[in-house]
Amino acid sequence: MRNKVSLKDIAQKVGVSTAAVSYALNKEKEGKVSDEMAAKIRATAKELNYQPNQIAKSLKIGRTNTLGLIIADVSNPFFATIARVVEDEAKAHGYTVVFGSSDEKAERSWDLINVLANRQVDGLIIAPSEASEDQILYLKEQKIPFVLIDRYYPDIPSSFVVLDNYKAAYDAVFHLIENGRKRVGMLAYKTNLYHMQERKRGYQEALQAAELPVGKSLLKEVKHDDTKNGVKAAIDAMLASPEGLDALFFATNTLAIHGLKYIDSLNLKVPTDLAIVSFDEGEAFDFYYCPLTHIKQPVDEIGKEAVQLLLDQMSSSNGRIGQIHFEPELIIRQSSGA
Template identity: 30%
Template sequence: MTTEPQRRRASVSDVARRAQVSVGTVSNVLNRPDRVSPATRERVLAAIDDLSFVPNGSARQLRAGTITTVGAIVLDIANPFFTDVARGIEDRLARDDYTLMVASSEEDPERESRYLRLFEEHGVRGVMVVPATDRVDHLLALRERGVGVVLLDRPAPTPDLSSVAVDDVRGGELAAQHLLDQGHTRVAFLNGPHSIRQCADRLRGVEHALAAAGLDPAEHLTEITLPSLNADGGEAATRALLAREDRPTALFCVNDLAALGALRTLRREGVDVPGEVAVVGYDDVAFAAELATPLTSVRQPTHLLGERAADLLLRGRDAVAEQVVFQPELVVRASSAGDRA
């Protein structure tokens, strides 16, 4: 089977040749049509239509100094948490007629760097980034090259860098304290790698709550690192926990996707929730309240996170850096509240 060669994208010069006018006349038709006679304008528009010409908006913005595209890199756009954050970004940008490009790093620093390079080559005004690791030196270097940077879902490690985040230490405390209040003293934390700031902070919160209750985390907390921060990872970790003789009576999951996987496994194995095992998630995404056993979760203001990050970015590189930290709240539902067997 043969494939047809890809058609070359028509240029301004192609349009000018087809319409038998200068490149400058084509530019005027696109940007200042009142300067061109009706007959010439119609001829140029016909050529544009014939050639399916699409103006290079990025180049035009760069020449005019009015770049209206920004980028965002999240850990996993398939995660409803990041989808909601991206919607908040988009809604804020739309008010000023900006365009958003979104990419997923998949928790891979090299993939993150590739997207940052592509965004920079595209000439974006700035980027909002959920870093895949605790390093930000490459983001500081990007800012020095003239690209605005806002850390998303992570506090800035330096006061001259803007950021929008949630107090995840407090979030971990809220989840663990709730489980302790329900009488659980053997808690498992289905966590991600500590190189991800959110994972490390939520663990610190759990440990703080246990210590405040007089319980040694080394004895009362089991941490399992998920193979992936999604439902499949939650399923794999829960299967491993159920195989233990001293299996915990409560699971705190680093996000709601992992909690979804945990609930699926527990239901499949005939384990009563919350009678035998309580489950708490994190993020309070839209599906959390709609599950067969509604999920207790630590709620983050996802839409507001995105809106505020975009707002900080649009202020420009010369604005005073600002670090915004939102407080989470615990939403208690049937997966953790009720009589224990």
């Protein structure tokens, strides 16, 4: 096979046992081999271009120095950025990242967890899908270290790094109301995931605080599997409401992108006809004719903290958990009519 050079080859060439070679190449174990011998072995290793087989090493020592990352979709910029940050941070600590996209599907998420766990990743960072509580419980039961990101299950104690989604939504909607909007709609995804529930709660409580009516007619939920048409239908429905619509809050960047395209096609003007606030950033938003007011998540910090928490958890014998809520930042531009 490839990568022929093994400890054995070096041992043979130098005329010692593989144990000697192993000791010599693991500098930590100073003193187990004489300096001359060590030098000779190291020279031969270099000469043969020896590269240790990590698979064999992992099998023996029980660690792989690999972290698993499960996100909803790498092709979504929010997750792609997280992936990049996690990758860099992991690398800085000597870990490699194996990743997979769950597509928000519990089944794919299960598959990924199994594949990664069977490959013995040392820990997992997961943006969990809907109805995946059993997976999280499984990980706890198996004592596989993990950290959740973006979403979490309030009923299951675990480590996580998330945004204060309630506050984010509250601030966003409050900002719209503050600027005179009275008919504020919200476009969300149809899911029980906590982050989405919190965003909806933030929206509703901001309306309540302003003594505006909180009904179902202005809070529309779209299914994941046909975002595009769902968004159109939802916007149509809101616009058709007898009292009209003068502002729209998008619960995610994907919803905003589809929503804005549709709004443009209807020739509605932002912010005159409709004020807009969206979640997350996106290169796209910078090019919209009316720069978007949006909620900014500290993506870099989220990724870094997640890795940090995971490594902490892995090194502590008791699976100590850490829970981090980041504060959202509302970036005010022109789309909210401020």
